[in-house]
Amino acid sequence: MQLAVSTVIFALREPDRRAVRRASAEDSRPILSLPLVCRVRDPYDGYWALPGGPLRAYEGLTEAAARTLEETTGLRSAYLEQLYAFGDPDRSMLDTTDTTHTPGAADTRAAGTPERTASDRERVVSIVYWALVGQEEAARARVSQNVRWLAADTLPTLAFDHNLIVDYALWRLRTKVEYSRIAHAFLGETFTLKELREVHELVLDRTLDPANFRRQVEASDAVVPTDSFRTGGRHRPARLYRYNTAIAPVDLGPLATTTTAPTTPEPTTPAMRSSR
Amino acid sequence: MQLAVSTVIFALREPDRRAVRRASAEDSRPILSLPLVCRVRDPYDGYWALPGGPLRAYEGLTEAAARTLEETTGLRSAYLEQLYAFGDPDRSMLDTTDTTHTPGAADTRAAGTPERTASDRERVVSIVYWALVGQEEAARARVSQNVRWLAADTLPTLAFDHNLIVDYALWRLRTKVEYSRIAHAFLGETFTLKELREVHELVLDRTLDPANFRRQVEASDAVVPTDSFRTGGRHRPARLYRYNTAIAPVDLGPLATTTTAPTTPEPTTPAMRSSR
């Protein structure tokens, strides 16, 4: 039995030069992408897989996720949260029959995938994290021959059950963007409300009303205005905002104190309240 | 390194005869309780702990949770979901200095706690599940000398980090009751809306408006009316309802297909929608 920690790393990246031809030329908005590692061992040899590796003796789970994130991309994430533990006995031997995986995978493989060192077919329980990386941070991601960033919604067949895992992480990201305040993790230190809205639009894949978005964000206290403005467009400059660190970013309940988040009680949604 | 699976099992149980004296006599509503196992080994010897045990070679994680649940209580749960994986390196050696744990614990211990068979102080990663058990099911729970049901909100100091785990499970239960439809799992096959409302009130610890609760539940399609009525009170009989199995009970996203839930797309919350 092996215990591994893997991470689904999301970032908004400029579209690849090769892939940009498909669209109508000037649609060059960032694309929700994630880095994958090409396997060089027998189970799923040549397939892409999530970055990860075995848990070391004296490190915590979150620590291990941050470490593998740094090892594969050279980056630190602005947001890191546990996703789910996958441990079905047969998840090492799923359908290899599907051959729709990227053909270029075979020639990019190299030595040193950190995942799985023991004998094959051994059972692996994976504790999976998901992470968000900022734009500037993602721009200077380490390039490597067997690490590649792929678009999240047009993935090939991945190794093991990693397609299911990415789908679940995507679902969690989209769900959480709607009710929590994590979209800023995709941006830099300061940002305009238009930029923040575009992150929401890219993640949720639909347009949002600028006026209503502005009001909703301002009412949530998620951001605080600065005195700076973003100029350069041929229009009125937009005010820059900064993420409000005084409020807990997410709802982890009692677990919020054990992570990096400051302790702040979550506002309860009023619903059918009465006396008592 | 050990990998264990533990489960936080919730049920609404009649208050204990001994504990009923504290209240003003006729407040005998059910109490949110969970079964705990008394440890008989050195780390936290005599303390109460969550039921669980090592993951077996050929069983899935959910399978292991259901098995330990059956082994400690003899029951099957109406709801079972993964909670979190706890794996900090130092969580086997937390504060033993606190001695506020129940004094009667020492004399109820017996041989055969299923948890942890290897040498002490070894690192343990626990994948924790949480479960809901129906009222009738909970009433015929197996009694044992080193298994006892304790009230969820007045727990003593538990072994390891199990207090934190129970707090988190409680928070998840309360959060999920508000937006999902899991409260029926505490009840039997059929139930009145008053009974379902009382479950919500007990879990959330506040009263709810009966009229609004009725409308909200009926609008959510969570239950379907039957032709039977609950008679006996000196008032108009109440219609019995049944849980609507045609709709997925919770939001597990892509993971819903891997569990027992039928495949039904989750209705998205409309918010700031526009064209595209």
Place this chain on the structure above:
DNA sequence: CCAAAAGTGTTTGTCCTACACCCATGA
């Protein structure tokens, strides 16, 4: 001046809350 995006105001509809009110039953 004009185009374009920043930012504000306003209407409309929907949902929740509180609470008044009728209905049906057992004693």
Place this chain on the structure above:
DNA sequence: TCATGGGTGTAGGACAAACACTTTTGG
């Protein structure tokens, strides 16, 4: 018949969606 809870109606408030409108810049 009356007390009790089952079940319905409805006015008021909060909030989101849609969209008209004003403001401020670059060309």
